[in-house]
Amino acid sequence: MTQDPAAAGRPAVYTWEPNSNSGKPLFVLNEKGAAGDAIGFDYHYVSLPDFEQHAPEFLAINPDGTVPALVHGGRVFTESTPMCEYIDAAFAGASLVPSDAYSLYRMRSRCRRTDKAAEALSVIGWHLFLGPMVRSKPPEEMARLIARIPTKERQISWQTASQATFSEEQLTNARARVGGYVKELEAELARSPWLAGDAFSLADILTFANFYALPGGYPEFATESFAPHVLDWLRRIYARPATAKTFGMARSIARRAFDIARGLGSPMAEVAHV
């Protein structure tokens, strides 16, 4: 049970962009190493639009075919939220997890509520980006990609998803749910500077990983009258060096994130290759 993380070697992260679940370990590793020595890690890019999460090379790492996957000390970690607690505990650096039991409850409960709200974000995201990309693939190519999905249950899900188009009502409902959650975050941030209390924690990082693009995708909720504390919270997180560093590692979403940060009046330091 006791382990020596220092002897466990350089971590490897297999994931897509710093976005939603995919982004969680990237943001957390960079935050963890922000105050002292940076944590060096290998970032293996897994392209979700190309279904690389179901390719044999990745299934050899995570047989479930989901990103992110973290490999460290001979172990593979595949559940994105507990994985971040592991990173906090296994590496030296700033503490991102509160130590008293009730603050921990608040932090974990917030992470789960964000994951739940992210389902509504993913409906909109599918409608705008991923769905059209998937539907543009030839049917025989799609059939081949679905056939290699490891579980029958997820094959059925992808089969349904690949043809899914949402009704206006479903999209309106999903947007309303996003707005409802922004209001919930607003109430929380009116009470305390960070989502689990006085200290910046995984609750902030993981919620930011899902909501960093709020002003771009949902301008009606990103206003000073609707959610001033949420906007201030976004600015404070965009201003963190680890945030700029993480978006600097992105391939396809970086430009959007840098534009949003500038629009908020909290520009990130540009990273050379963006």
Next chain:
Amino acid sequence: MFELYGSGDPVTLKLVICLEELSLPYRFNSLDLQKLEHWAPAHRALAPQGAVPVLVDGTRVMDDAAIALLYLADSHPEANLLPAGPADHYAVQASIDVLDAALLASVNLIGWHRQQPAEARAAFTAALNAVPGRQTAAGWSAVWRDAESDRLQRAAEKLDGGVARIEAALGRGPWLVGGGPTAADISAFALVETLPALLPDSIDPGSTPRTWAWLERMRARPAVRRALTSAARGGAPRYAPPQ
């Protein structure tokens, strides 16, 4: 003194077992979910979206039961229900999340169908849809409106996948994570302990011998015995209706 608001459903059972394992004093406040008591104003003051169970520790109201289980374990490190080593700590949380995702909705759906006749289910659904201010699903589940028979079939398949994960984990040792019982065992046990009666093919000594023996090991624990005969369980399991 903890206050626990719940019914005889699998998730309430998780917290009861954990409270019993830790010898913590608690008062059980029974909710009849079929009568929508979890959507009554008194309960919504604790859980605005009708969550069940709710655990209250003084002024701390916890309506996320999976996390409340970790809260209890964190508050009593001496019981080792949540190992301190980071990798095992991760493994306990991951086991709870993965098995909840694979089993919880399926067990409740199948159990509720078995327990409630079609007319009672229809009446419940009508009453649920009339609840003011209730958030309905906005994610993918809102898109997949399968026929009821398809949903039950899919639930049974999903459930088999969850049991297979338990059987595989027990191939590495007598408990789901590490060398002793943890919150992962409590959580999984509460989800599947009624399966041998509910769906006899899902867990049996022949096809899932390790899971069968583990259920016996868990049932032999005094705290589990107390939980299963407690007021919270009331002798017969109940299943949570759709949210």
